[in-house]
Amino acid sequence: MVVDYKDSKNKMKVKLIFPILMFCVTVFYLHATQIHGQSNNCDSSYPNVCISPAPPDLNCPDVPYNDFKVLPPDPHGFDLEGDGIGCESESR
Numbered sequence: 001m002v003v004d005y006k007d008s009k010n011k012m013k014v015k016l017i018f019p020i021l022m023f024c025v026t027v028f029y030l031h032a033t034q035i036h037g038q039s040n041n042c043d044s045s046y047p048n049v050c051i052s053p054a055p056p057d058l059n060c061p062d063v064p065y066n067d068f069k070v071l072p073p074d075p076h077g078f079d080l081e082g083d084g085i086g087c088e089s090e091s092r
């Protein structure tokens, strides 16, 4: 009877541990793919060009683009005056 009790307790543990383990593996996998995806990704604040998201914070000399569309939140601060155009080639 004691053995049976232990067995059912162990089965309970396995039943509990397995979903938790699967959850951890899934979370780790999603996290890893997200990090990998971001490294190749283009920031959605700059839809017409491909600039990787911050960090690291980039400045206009760091990117090969001028006069590109900038949408909020503009993490790199390419459009500091907020007219929607980043790294204007005609400086004031």
Ligand SMILES: [Ca+2]
Residues within 6 Å of the ligand: 078, 079, 080, 081, 082, 083, 084, 085, 086, 087, 088
């Ligand atoms: Ca601007």
